[in-house]
Amino acid sequence: MPADRFRYRVTCGWLRDLASEPAPHDPWPCIRWDDRLLADQLRFLDVQAEMDVTYNVVWGLFIDRSWPVPFANIIDAEREARLHTFVAAAHERGLKILHGTGIYSWGFDDIIRAHPEVARGHAHSMCPFSPQAWEWQRRVLDFLMDPRWGLDGISMQSADQGRCSCDQCRARSAAEHHADLLVRCAEYVRAGRPDWTIGQASWGLALDDPADFEHVRRISRVVDYMVEVRERSATAGRRADIARGLACAYGSVGGVFVEPPQHYERLRWFVPCGLRSARALRRLWDDGGRAVEYFYRPFANPVEEVSWRTGAAIPGAPDTSPEEALSRAVAAVYGVSGVAQEQLTAWFARGEDAYFTRSDFIPGNGPLSLEPLIWSENPAAAGPPIYLRDRMTAAQRAGYASDLRQLRADLAMIALPRREQADRTIAAINGTLRDLAALDAP
Ligand SMILES: [Zn+2]
Numbered sequence: 001m002p003a004d005r006f007r008y009r010v011t012c013g014w015l016r017d018l019a020s021e022p023a024p025h026d027p028w029p030c031i032r033w034d035d036r037l038l039a040d041q042l043r044f045l046d047v048q049a050e051m052d053v054t055y056n057v058v059w060g061l062f063i064d065r066s067w068p069v070p071f072a073n074i075i076d077a078e079r080e081a082r083l084h085t086f087v088a089a090a091h092e093r094g095l096k097i098l099h100g101t102g103i104y105s106w107g108f109d110d111i112i113r114a115h116p117e118v119a120r121g122h123a124h125s126m127c128p129f130s131p132q133a134w135e136w137q138r139r140v141l142d143f144l145m146d147p148r149w150g151l152d153g154i155s156m157q158s159a160d161q162g163r164c165s166c167d168q169c170r171a172r173s174a175a176e177h178h179a180d181l182l183v184r185c186a187e188y189v190r191a192g193r194p195d196w197t198i199g200q201a202s203w204g205l206a207l208d209d210p211a212d213f214e215h216v217r218r219i220s221r222v223v224d225y226m227v228e229v230r231e232r233s234a235t236a237g238r239r240a241d242i243a244r245g246l247a248c249a250y251g252s253v254g255g256v257f258v259e260p261p262q263h264y265e266r267l268r269w270f271v272p273c274g275l276r277s278a279r280a281l282r283r284l285w286d287d288g289g290r291a292v293e294y295f296y297r298p299f300a301n302p303v304e305e306v307s308w309r310t311g312a313a314i315p316g317a318p319d320t321s322p323e324e325a326l327s328r329a330v331a332a333v334y335g336v337s338g339v340a341q342e343q344l345t346a347w348f349a350r351g352e353d354a355y356f357t358r359s360d361f362i363p364g365n366g367p368l369s370l371e372p373l374i375w376s377e378n379p380a381a382a383g384p385p386i387y388l389r390d391r392m393t394a395a396q397r398a399g400y401a402s403d404l405r406q407l408r409a410d411l412a413m414i415a416l417p418r419r420e421q422a423d424r425t426i427a428a429i430n431g432t433l434r435d436l437a438a439l440d441a442p
Pocket of ligand 1: 127166
């Protein structure tokens with residue numbers, strides 16, 4: 001029987017990417033887990049279950065940048081209690097929790113400093129030819145596979161911080177290098193937890209080079225799904241071939257990935273993008289894609305919840321039109337029906353076009369960062385709004401500000417039952433207008 005929907009409907013993010021409170025004074029990634037965040041997570045799980053998005057990949061359940069040396073006392077009792085509450089809440093809703101897991105890279109900085117023999121010159125990536133490196137990697141996997149945590153699998157990443165460049169490693173292509181690591185770890189996990197789901201996301205790794213495709217295929221034989229983060233194969237017109245050539249489900253990050261700005265107040269930006277995500281996911285489906293790692297949004301900003309719901313409607317029902325998905329999303333978030341629902345749907349489409357027809361952002365070509373992920377001038381402070389500063393000219397910003405003022409006026413003409421959501425939407429537009437005014441102040 002042919003599939004009628006995506007097989008791996010996955011949402012993912014760092015622990016606080018959905019938080020209603022920013023972490024303005026912490027370097028990225030902040031993984032502080034308090035009661036407020038737990039409440040945000042439970043609300044997110046409710047919406048996730050409603051939208052039939054069945055997997056949730058979390059980065060930062062245990063660590064931010066590094067596993068500790070020695071490998072002990074990873075989390076305290078309070079954090080473990082929150083973890084159990086979160087995992088149990090997911091299971092009650094029929095959802096599975098996967099752990100975002102660095103493979104030989106991400107999570108090993110302290111280990112590399114304390115045990116330099118695991119790496120050969122790279123500060124963040126261990127060398128595959130070091131037997132001690134494998135011991136540390138195995139320790140991490142054993143820890144995660146412990147039934148005590150209740151996890152249902154992992155999503156692996158090996159390439160986002162580059163790779164070892166010793167003579168032995170340099171003799172191999174990047175795809176061969178990463179395939180060796182990913183296959184080694186996936187086989188180990190599969191043997192230890194045959195019940196688990198194993199995903200893989202290709203941050204930093206290209207999948208579309210025909211010369212390397214055999215290595216990409218090797219990865220696909222040991223994982224359940226693979227995500228091509230930059231949709232280069234689609235741009236090149238080769239995506240359907242690649243999806244067909246893999247032994248696992250092929251996926252993307254869903255077209256528009258707005259990188260959640262850790263330091264920003266939640267009502268500082270107004271970037272509706274659900275239609276573009278939904279369209280990208282429909283194209284992915286047409287090319288044979290059957291997986292997505294669709295990123296978290298902070299629902300404290302109602303515009304973000306509308307965008308998330310609009311894209312999230314597609315993996316479970318790919319026949320849904322993007323406009324229908326948007327219409328249902330505005331009804332759910334603003335409580336509108338009838339004429340007001342039609343008006344608000346059209347209003348959101350205009351709001352989306354106001355940014356994306358002016359900005360140089362191309363869906364499917366990496367993240368849309370609102371602030372720098374890590375601002376070099378001060379990693380523990382809010383960075384500049386680069387999505388406005390660097391992706392538009394001053395003239396485009398002026399036109400954008402004018403559209404935003406018109407949108408603000410027009411929103412007041414639509415009868416919205418949930419007044420608080422309307423007020424928050426106006427606040428998000430005002431936040432954007434303030435950033436625009438500051439950028440182009442005379
Ligand atoms: Zn090496």
